[in-house]
Amino acid sequence: xxxxxxxxxxxxxxxxxxxxxxxxxxxxxxxxxxxxxxxxxxxxxxxxxxxxxxxxxxxxxxxxxxxxxxxxxxxxxxxxxxxxxxxxxxxxxxxxxxxxxxxxxxxxxxxxxxxxxxxxxxxxxxxxxxxxxxxxxxxxxxxxxxxxxxxxxxxxxxxxxxxxxxxxxxxxxxxxxxxxxxxxxxxxxxxxxxxxxxxxxxxxxxxxxxxxxxxxxxxxxxxxxxxxxxxxxxxxxxxxxxxxxxxxxxxxxxxxxxxxxxxxxxxxxxxxxxxxxxxxxxxxxxxxxxxxxxxxxxxxxxxxxxxxxxxxxxxxxxxxxxxxxxxxxxxxxxxxxxxxxxxxxxxxxxxxxxxxxxxxxxxxxxxxxx
Amino acid sequence: xxxxxxxxxxxxxxxxxxxxxxxxxxxxxxxxxxxxxxxxxxxxxxxxxxxxxxxxxxxxxxxxxxxxxxxxxxxxxxxxxxxxxxxxxxxxxxxxxxxxxxxxxxxxxxxxxxxxxxxxxxxxxxxxxxxxxxxxxxxxxxxxxxxxxxxxxxxxxxxxxxxxxxxxxxxxxxxxxxxxxxxxxxxxxxxxxxxxxxxxxxxxxxxxxxxxxxxxxxxxxxxxxxxxxxxxxxxxxxxxxxxxxxxxxxxxxxxxxxxxxxxxxxxxxxxxxxxxxxxxxxxxxxxxxxxxxx
Numbered sequence: 001x002x003x004x005x006x007x008x009x010x011x012x013x014x015x016x017x018x019x020x021x022x023x024x025x026x027x028x029x030x031x032x033x034x035x036x037x038x039x040x041x042x043x044x045x046x047x048x049x050x051x052x053x054x055x056x057x058x059x060x061x062x063x064x065x066x067x068x069x070x071x072x073x074x075x076x077x078x079x080x081x082x083x084x085x086x087x088x089x090x091x092x093x094x095x096x097x098x099x100x101x102x103x104x105x106x107x108x109x110x111x112x113x114x115x116x117x118x119x120x121x122x123x124x125x126x127x128x129x130x131x132x133x134x135x136x137x138x139x140x141x142x143x144x145x146x147x148x149x150x151x152x153x154x155x156x157x158x159x160x161x162x163x164x165x166x167x168x169x170x171x172x173x174x175x176x177x178x179x180x181x182x183x184x185x186x187x188x189x190x191x192x193x194x195x196x197x198x199x200x201x202x203x204x205x206x207x208x209x210x211x212x213x214x215x216x217x218x219x220x221x222x223x224x225x226x227x228x229x230x231x232x233x234x235x236x237x238x239x240x241x242x243x244x245x246x247x248x249x250x251x252x253x254x255x256x257x258x259x260x261x262x263x264x265x266x267x268x269x270x271x272x273x274x275x276x277x278x279x280x281x282x283x284x285x286x287x288x289x290x291x292x293x294x295x296x297x298x299x300x301x302x303x304x305x306x307x308x309x310x311x312x313x314x315x316x317x318x319x320x321x322x323x324x325x326x327x328x329x330x331x332x333x334x335x336x337x338x339x340x341x342x343x344x345x346x347x348x349x350x351x352x353x354x355x356x357x358x359x360x361x362x363x364x365x366x367x368x369x370x
Numbered sequence: 371x372x373x374x375x376x377x378x379x380x381x382x383x384x385x386x387x388x389x390x391x392x393x394x395x396x397x398x399x400x401x402x403x404x405x406x407x408x409x410x411x412x413x414x415x416x417x418x419x420x421x422x423x424x425x426x427x428x429x430x431x432x433x434x435x436x437x438x439x440x441x442x443x444x445x446x447x448x449x450x451x452x453x454x455x456x457x458x459x460x461x462x463x464x465x466x467x468x469x470x471x472x473x474x475x476x477x478x479x480x481x482x483x484x485x486x487x488x489x490x491x492x493x494x495x496x497x498x499x500x501x502x503x504x505x506x507x508x509x510x511x512x513x514x515x516x517x518x519x520x521x522x523x524x525x526x527x528x529x530x531x532x533x534x535x536x537x538x539x540x541x542x543x544x545x546x547x548x549x550x551x552x553x554x555x556x557x558x559x560x561x562x563x564x565x566x567x568x569x570x571x572x573x574x575x576x577x578x579x580x581x582x583x584x585x586x587x588x589x590x591x592x593x594x595x596x597x598x599x600x601x602x603x604x605x606x607x608x609x610x611x612x613x614x615x616x617x618x619x620x621x622x623x624x625x626x627x628x629x630x631x632x633x634x635x636x637x638x639x640x641x642x643x644x645x646x647x648x649x650x651x652x653x654x655x656x657x658x659x660x661x662x663x664x
Contacts, residue, residue, distance in 0.1 A: 024388070026551070027497070027500075027512075027550055027551050028472070028500075028501060030508075031501055031504045031505070032503060034504070034508050035505055038505075038507070054388060054389060056551035056583075057512075057515070057516075057519075057551050057583065058508075058512055061508075061512065061515060062508070065511065080584070083581075083582050084582060084583070087519060087578075087579075087582040087583075088519060098488060098491065099488055099528045099529075099530070100528065336485060
């Protein structure tokens with residue numbers, strides 16, 4: 001059906017020409033004709049709207065624009081058209097719709113500069129945050145009655161107890177993978193019995209704690225950031241301050257303590273589950289009986305391997321918790337920030353944990369716990 | 371089926387190039403909405419006349435927003451029939467093209483602006499969606515004048531929603547809801563959270579736009595001043611139904627306890643006296659605004 005908007009050019013009787021618009025001039029019909037109208041050149045004395053059957057603001061805008069472009073008069077406008085033209089008759093200042101964008105060779109250095117500045121500010125504010133935590137601990141030591149036992153217990157449950165299932169399963173599976181893959185290589189030397197050394201020492205020293213730290217960062221670090229961030233957005237944190245409750249004591253210290261206390265326990269648990277996984281697969285595929293595997297572990301894993309894991313674990317827990325709490329407390333403005341900060345918290349925590357793990361590895365070798 | 375859908379509404383079937391000519395753009399009949407065991411609407415019926423501003427009031431939890439969501443098809447009712455522009459919303463599949471979406475605009479409570487786009491780009495979104503044939507220049511121009519029409523300064527066009535105040539966000543949301551030159555406008559508590567001056571300005575803007583553009587407005591509000599200032603009729607939601615629809619004097623004549631309490635409470639009386647004062651000032655100076663239709 002061809003009931004679209006149309007236009008024609010005719011004489012105005014005084015030697016000039018005028019544009020005659022006809023048909024419906026609506027947002028749904030004006031698309032084609034607008035292009036054509038914009039391409040029309042020449043002098044016009046008038047724009048005749050009397051043939052227009054329906055009009056909305058888009059049609060009115062088209063007519064207006066046309067009239068001002070050709071310096072023409074609008075003629076034969078209906079009441080409605082006139083009303084609409086009046087309503088949209090607001091300055092024609094050309095302001096771009098999109099946010100202004102710099103050219104690339106200024107934008108890139110600008111972005112890099114901003115990153116550098118933000119990094120500096122980030123380091124400074126992180127240091128300040130750590131300082132606040134230390135001050136918070138100091139004041140808690142002086143006023144031990146202010147310590148929030150209930151909050152701590154609740155966090156211990158969330159960070160530790162409710163993570164047992166997933167961490168156990170994950171460690172068990174990793175134990176299986178390490179033992180099975182290790183055995184395939186060691187078999188080439190007929191040394192599959194060393195699978196026990198491999199599994200036992202690796203899980204105790206490295207994998208148990210490292211995988212647990214990553215899991216805790218994903219489970220609890222992100223939860224810290226999201227919880228605290230949301231509380232900041234809803235002004236709960238501010239409300240606490242006005243009542244005289246320090247957010248540091250009520251929110252942050254219990255979370256950090258919970259992570260520091262729970263990480264060694266979870267790390268040790270994870271290592272044990274890993275060994276169980278190794279023993280299980282050894283029993284199933286390598287003809288090493290389950291309990292032989294476990295009793296050999298006692299002989300081949302030196303005691304200091306356990307200490308290595310237990311020393312690293314609380315440090316990792318602290319890093320994960322501080323990253324989560326710090327990013328959570330940095331949330332400002334809108335809910336988009338919560339997601340952004342939560343991601344940052346997890347990424348930073350895992351990155352820091354792995355970097356630190358490398359330092360620990362060198363350190364423990366140097367002091368003879370190899 | 372209703373007596374309306376038989377003749378009048380059918381006759382006024384939607385042509386792409388014509389505005390709706392039927393008498394009732396919104397017809398709700400026998401609407402039932404249940405959430406679990408809780409019944410929000412029970413056999414609710416409501417008709418909105420073309421060219422009016424219908425205020426919808428009701429206590430918290432009486433399902434004003436649910437009613438609006440049902441009408442615009444975001445909430446599937448358990449029973450009942452809803453027709454918008456003579457087309458059944460309830461019988462249509464979700465997201466089915468039934469040719470009414472481009473004829474309405476919705477302003478959500480918080481503005482619901484897309485946060486990664488500027489105000490101007492927000493206004494362009496429905497234009498791009500429904501009319502991709504519009505040239506980019508025209509689209510930019512439309513976005514710009516719609517923004518200005520909604521009472522925002524020109525500079526707001528390329529600002530992001532996070533840079534706007536609450537009142538400006540509402541105006542930007544209004545600009546987006548007006549992007550397609552709708553015939554029907556849904557406003558969900560437009561003046562909530564605005565200061566009295568801002569709220570008053572927003573009311574006036576709503577009235578002005580309704581008159582110039584010939585809009586039908588479905589307006590949910592808690593604001594008694596808004597009711598007195600701009601609503602042609604008011605629908606009262608209570609007891610899971612629309613218990614009364616009419617002008618405020620008509621409602622005051624009914625003896626439903628909730629209506630009496632609502633309009634004759636201290637706030638109701640204050641709004642009433644403000645309105646009377648305004649009317650006295652305005653009388654003579656200008657005629658009472660008439661409702662414009664086609």
